[in-house]
Amino acid sequence: MTRSIQSPLWRRLPSLWWEVLTLSWRCTPGLTVLALVVLALSVVAVPGVALTLRATVDATAAGTAGVALAAAVGVAVAHALTSTFQTVTGEVLTTVADRTGRMGVHPRVHRAIASVPGIAHLERGDVLDRVDIVRRGTGQIGRSVWNVLLSASHVLKLLVTVVLLGAVHPLLLSLIPLAAVPLWTHRRGQALVRRAEVEGAENHRLQQDLFETVAGVTGGGETRVSGADARLDGLRQKAWLETERVRFRARARAAAWTFAGWLVFVAAFAGGIALVIVQASQGTGTVGDLVLTVMLAVSLGQTVRGTVTATAETAGARRVVEPYLWLRDHVAGELAREGTAEEPPRSLAEGLALDRVSFTYPGTDRPALDGLSARLPAGAVVAVVGEFGSGKTTLVKLLLGLYRPDSGAVRVEGRDLAGVSTERWRARCSAAFQDFGRFELSFGETVGIGDLDRMHEPGAVAQAVREADAEQIVDGLPDGAGTQLGRRLGGIELSEGQWQRAALARASMRRDPLLFVLDEPTASLDAPSEESIFRRYMERARTHARGTGTVTVVVSHRFSTVAGADLVLVMERGRIVESGTHAELMAIGGRYAGLYGIQERAYTADP
Numbered sequence: 001m002t003r004s005i006q007s008p009l010w011r012r013l014p015s016l017w018w019e020v021l022t023l024s025w026r027c028t029p030g031l032t033v034l035a036l037v038v039l040a041l042s043v044v045a046v047p048g049v050a051l052t053l054r055a056t057v058d059a060t061a062a063g064t065a066g067v068a069l070a071a072a073v074g075v076a077v078a079h080a081l082t083s084t085f086q087t088v089t090g091e092v093l094t095t096v097a098d099r100t101g102r103m104g105v106h107p108r109v110h111r112a113i114a115s116v117p118g119i120a121h122l123e124r125g126d127v128l129d130r131v132d133i134v135r136r137g138t139g140q141i142g143r144s145v146w147n148v149l150l151s152a153s154h155v156l157k158l159l160v161t162v163v164l165l166g167a168v169h170p171l172l173l174s175l176i177p178l179a180a181v182p183l184w185t186h187r188r189g190q191a192l193v194r195r196a197e198v199e200g201a202e203n204h205r206l207q208q209d210l211f212e213t214v215a216g217v218t219g220g221g222e223t224r225v226s227g228a229d230a231r232l233d234g235l236r237q238k239a240w241l242e243t244e245r246v247r248f249r250a251r252a253r254a255a256a257w258t259f260a261g262w263l264v265f266v267a268a269f270a271g272g273i274a275l276v277i278v279q280a281s282q283g284t285g286t287v288g289d290l291v292l293t294v295m296l297a298v299s300l301g302q303t304v305r306g307t308v309t310a311t312a313e314t315a316g317a318r319r320v321v322e323p324y325l326w327l328r329d330h331v332a333g334e335l336a337r338e339g340t341a342e343e344p345p346r347s348l349a350e351g352l353a354l355d356r357v358s359f360t361y362p363g364t365d366r367p368a369l370d371g372l373s374a375r376l377p378a379g380a381v382v383a384v385v386g387e388f389g390s391g392k393t394t395l396v397k398l399l400l401g402l403y404r405p406d407s408g409a410v411r412v413e414g415r416d417l418a419g420v421s422t423e424r425w426r427a428r429c430s431a432a433f434q435d436f437g438r439f440e441l442s443f444g445e446t447v448g449i450g451d452l453d454r455m456h457e458p459g460a461v462a463q464a465v466r467e468a469d470a471e472q473i474v475d476g477l478p479d480g481a482g483t484q485l486g487r488r489l490g491g492i493e494l495s496e497g498q499w500q501r502a503a504l505a506r507a508s509m510r511r512d513p514l515l516f517v518l519d520e521p522t523a524s525l526d527a528p529s530e531e532s533i534f535r536r537y538m539e540r541a542r543t544h545a546r547g548t549g550t551v552t553v554v555v556s557h558r559f560s561t562v563a564g565a566d567l568v569l570v571m572e573r574g575r576i577v578e579s580g581t582h583a584e585l586m587a588i589g590g591r592y593a594g595l596y597g598i599q600e601r602a603y604t605a606d607p
């Protein structure tokens, strides 16, 4: 089960930011330090210029040339720093966030998803939606902590400004909220422009369509012959003028809003300057105070804008951050379950069982398995037959632990498979599927990866190849088992049937599986090849059965192939409707016997 997010988002954010900062340090330590230094220095840069300027002016007025000169050097240094930071801060933060996103968050998301043992989560709409958002938004997650630090640096800058302006005269503090007025009016104006774009979109599209009709190859000739081109061009111009009129009006109104905002601030600014001039002329202030006030007030607009933008971006990142945290919880929940799970048995004496198992694929409402019960005795070859879509593949996927039942249980030696480590259970299973993988490695490797531990064991691959009757394929390859497969890598392309035999050989790599599944792995082979392969695998199953009690499950549409199975399960609409040996099922003359008869007649009928 997925663990839900217990604490509210805001409480979990600090740990996420710390995680991203640590990731950033690991991915790009130099740039991380540089970004932190740039942010810290940007807090003191503007006040630094203002304070050194004030000191220069006051020292000049007092006639202390040495102090004035030293302060002037301070002005130059502080100014150089301010200009540099203004240019590089954005660049440094974007680069560090981008690298953290690509090199840290992105692989972490992929690893997390791949580490969940089942595949059900890859088909769940709620998981996939979040994976998609997070994958596309790793840059934003990487950026989240830097936006917070940027907001913090702007807030600190504002605080320093408050202290300095307040020290000159408390009334000057009113400049701070008033500096937000131009920002607000500018945003209002931009909203008008955006609305106008939407309003004018229809006319814009119309004028584009008309242009393409008149100037295009298909419409152009026809409109010229009919003489409609001048009229259509007139309509186009009218639509264009209308679009421009709406846009122009909106832009003019936006400019008026921005102007009005600045007017408010400039008036307050002028009032503030007048106040400081009066103070200086009365001897309660200095000319240096005037310079400091001008300097701080000029940079106020930018500081307020920076604070609002960085805070808005931090809030906007919630769109990605929330799904990321959800996904992390989901993966952690799955892995915690895996951590406490039991070892699978070493061998089977009792076998496997399905106990009133129901399963519905995410996003569908019809159960693929509907209260299904069956016993698969240790050492038995169990054939699963039934019409298309009756649930055969779903059944084997549940046995393999690729999905978990919605209700009921899959049992191994009587134990619920839900309590057994999926990863370790999987290590005791072998499977060849209808939709087998085409791994473009060397032939030997494409077989060997069926059991990585035995991949380089002498003779292991050769034996698996023999069991899948694939020796002829290896003999026909230019470098034998060392031949590179797949055209994309300049290798040899195999036929469908050859790929299928390679997949069968891969499934034969594991020596002591508890469950061996063949889910229509011979669909690309002709009937005689299929029969011969099945005979071979039945013999193999008997050998395994004596050792580990392996249960072999064979899914096939060809009834004649599975007639030799110890048990045949006939499926219909997610349920088992008949079960028994071939002879028993033929004797009761039910669905199996009917379908078997149809196939037999089809194969023996004269062409």
Ligand SMILES: Nc1ncnc2c1ncn2[C@@H]1O[C@H](COP(=O)(O)OP(=O)(O)OP(=O)(O)O)[C@@H](O)[C@H]1O
Residues within 6 Å of the ligand: 123, 361, 362, 364, 368, 386, 387, 388, 389, 390, 391, 392, 393, 394, 395
């Ligand atoms: N990934 C999936 N998502 C949603 N529904 C699925 C998915 N896979 C299978 N189903 C549905 O579940 C039901 C059982 O499918 P399943 O593949 O188990 O049948 P099958 O008997 O193996 O079919 P076939 O003989 O065609 O391979 C079908 O109705 C199918 O449409």
